Amino acid sequence: MIEYVDTLLPYITTILLISSIYAIFSLGLNLEWGFTGLINFGHVAFLAIGAYTTVMFNMSGFPLFLSVIAGIVLSGFFGLLLGIPTLRLREDYLAIVTIGFSEVLRFILLNEQWLTRGPFGIHGFERPLQDVIPYQHYNTFLLIVYLVILAIIYLSLERLVRSPWGRVLKSIREDEAVPSALGKNVFWYRLQSLMIGSAIAGLAGAMLAFYIMYIEPNTFKPIETFHAWIIIILGGTASNKGTIVGALVFYTFLSVTQFTNRFLPFTAHQMGAFRMIVIGLLLMLLMMYKPEGIFGKKEELALSD
């Protein structure tokens, strides 16, 4: 029994850690898509910028806390750079440009070895309070910190989307002609949403680096962006609570099914593909029986112009 708890607790801790990191990552996308209607298919780029900036700043001598801030700011700044040329255009332009950007960035990270060590990745970098917290308790410590950060991000976003600022975002999502006719600068609000969403992803990137202790370009493949989309749809678009629960459900599923190949005649590679098939099927079932997601509002789906 004791043994069982000894292996189960760390396991649950890792699931909660990874869920909290990707919950924050997805909350950023939910602000962009769920509340503003922006289609960002390259959200993972900002996770990468956050992770690499934090680690590289720290390794070149900046204090850890400042390095994390740099990661957040730089992610937001790249959101701004991508938003300026695209957010005045039709919404699909942002989708195209962001997915292109996330892949170009990954290839830069792979190829500019002098800067990023390319495919070898970076490891052995500093983690917060690593000299103070005993190694065997480190994940527990990290989990507590991450849950606090998640709570702060969640409460801040809730406050924002319920404010007049959030009301403007929602009106843009519904029909940008209306806020325009009322004198709201739609472009500027879209830009703010993209910057904040990207900065939040940057924070998640730093958190990811501290947890996995090793970053390499292929940690940031486009599939991560689509996982965030799945999480948002699963939880219910435009619900922050739903996004958090969605992340927990999704990563619990991913992680639990990692062990099922003991019972199934699959290789690890086949198992990976099989999991995606199951996720696809589950999503289809969800869309059929609960199309609004876990915390989405059913009555909203029936509305039309």
Added chain:
Amino acid sequence: MKMDILSVKNLKKHFGGVKAVDGCSIAIETGTVVGLIGPNGAGKTTVFNLISGFERGVGEIVFKGIRTDNLSPFKIARCGMVRTFQIPRALTKMTVSENLMLAPKSQAGERIWDVWLRPKRVREQERQIREKSRDILEFFEISHLEDEYAGALSGGQKKLLEMARAMMIDPSMMLLDEPFAGVNPTLARKISRYICELCEGGMTFLVIEHDIPAITKISDRIVVMNEGKVMAEGEPEEIKRRRDVLNVYIGGEG
């Protein structure tokens, strides 16, 4: 003599071969109601789109002494011009109340830093805006729908919502695109009276309307458009007697 709040000179907008607006000039005096009438496809809505910046055309538009023909819609709105849409644009997944509360200009809470730094001021403003929205909803007789999703409203109710939202701003000029279409007659008369009241308070109106008795009753002047051009302009009584207008649009008695 009063000033012209809006003057449009030689406005043109072509869609491929369709000359939607083809050399249209209109001048509107401050504090008047001007009716814009004409057959379907005459180019009335397109003129609204050009004036409010939603379409780009050729020609000169001067609003309150400012050239606005190159400004984006939100900047024109900030100059004090609000428009409604012929086909109502309800923000479907927002409540009726949210639709109205969105409208007022320069709300503190629309700035992200003020949400954090001046929560008291934001709350106080929200309270005032909510009060105002309730008054306006009551006027338009849709108070009971306050917390409904706008997408759940009937066609006529959406039309009222569209107008109610515009009334949340106190603009210098309002462009109303067929405000009475689909609105029940008693309410239409009430809205007419309200427009006249606001007009006495100094607001200017340009109103597109096919309901000839209603529009001639509230208008100081009428502009008649046909095939992208202004074909007649004058006082309502004068317009009603014009033979050419009768033939093209209103329909003669014989």
